[in-house]
Amino acid sequence: MSDSDDLIDDLRRLAERHGDGPAEVIPTRPDVVIVRAGSIVVKAHGPGARREPLELRVRAAAHPALRGIVLGPVTEEVAVVRGRLVTVWPAGTPVDPGDPDAAPWTAAARLLARLHAVPARALPPLPPAGGPARVAATVARLEGRSPAADLVRRTLACLPLPGSPASPGDLPGGFPAPGARLPGPRVPLDSTGAPGHPGEPGASAAAGSLAHGDWHMGQLVSAGGEWTLIDIDDLGTGDPAWDLARPAAWFAAGLLEPSVWHGFLAAYRAAGGRAAGAEGDDPWPRLDLPAQAMTVQLAAASIDKAERAGRPLDEVEHALLDTCEKIARARNACHGAPAQ
Structure with missing residues (x-):
């Protein structure tokens, strides 16, 4: 029996101890194991997850200030099972990836607006949100020197991410106009506070701002008839x-689709969300850098996934790489070197 089988067996027993049904493994990403037993799920977090930050985050999820916004844990205990950190949560119904037209964009926007309105000081002390760090970590996982991987690395090097040596004011010219959105082909979706100053996400994001850190449609479930993060x-x-x-x-x-994006943004602002500016403001001075960084992250993850599966990039993955190339070209004065 492999170590993976031993871990799953132990998680099954833990799930059945907390739950009210037979244990079953739920498909998820490769570094995580999830086992469901009736009304609960047990999650083995990725290898290398740190205990103290996870404990702080679980404690925050259980706090009354996040009730109805973030799914609270069954128990605040963070267990260790065969060297993996393990938490226990209520089960929910995820968004159906096979039906993108039914994705709850409005509900998601309202939840994010509510989350961003919660003062971090109302919660137990929390570590920094994971957004910017996830970008570099995803690119760092790329292996080899393929043209696609090199393009992603080059684009990342051009972005003035929080914590990088250069700030937007220090970088040479040749950038897009503030708020300029990179053009791209229009194809249907197939899957799925204190904001920073324009062009400087994170510049004024003080300790009072709360963020999910890795939001996408897979981070929503319906529990008790309501969507929650x-x-x-x-x-x-x-x-x-x-x-x-x-x-x-x-x-x-x-x-x-433009209608989906504009509806999401309008719902977020109508619910009080301020991360993209007030209604009527151009959102792109605040969103350009995070969106460009996320494009790099998505492209890196796509390359890694395709290489592991031994398949060529698909249409969506090529679109992400095309956008990376546009970003690199628009920022072609970065480090004084042209993007090729």
């Missing part, structure tokens, strides 16, 4: 504009 692995303080980065990136790459 899940997966608190990257919950923390930071610029909430990064929570809007994925749909903004899809839209900018031509992979999200």
Whole structure:
């Protein structure tokens, strides 16, 4: 029996101890194991997950200030099972990836607006939200020197991400006009506070701003008849504009219908969300950098997935790479080197 089988067996027993049904493994991403037993799920977090930040995040998810916004845990205990950190949560019904037209964009926008309105000081102390760090980590996982991987690395090097040596004011000219959205082909979607100053996401994202850190449609479940946010692995303080980065990136790459994007943004603002500015403001000065960084992250993840599966990139993945090339060209004065 392999280590993976041993882990799953132990998770089954833990799930059946907390749950009210037979245990079954739920398909998810490769580094995570989820086992459901009736009304609960047990999650083995990815290898290398750190205990203290996860405990803080689980405690925050259980806090009354996030009730109805973030799914609360069954228990605040973070267990260790065969070297993996494990948490227990109520089960919910996820968004159907096979029916993108039914995706709950309005509900998601309202939940994010409510999350961003919660003062971080109302919660137990939290680590930084995961948004910017996830970009570099995803690119770092790329292996080899293929043209696609090199393009992604080059584009990342051109982005003034929070914590990078250069700030937007330090970088040479040749950037797009503030708020300029990169053009892209229009194809249907096939799957799925204190905002920063224009052009500087995170610049004024003080400790009072709360962000999910890795929001996408897979981070929603219906529980008790209401949609709620899940997966608190990257919950923390930071610029909430990064929570809007994925749909903004899809839209900018031509992979999200304009009506869906504009409806999502309008619903977010109508619910009080301020990460993209007030209603009537141009959102792109705040969203450009997070959206471009997310495009790099999505492209890197696509390359890694395709290489592991031994298949060529598909149409959507090529669209992401095309957008990376446009970003690199628009920022062609970055480091004084042209994007080729």
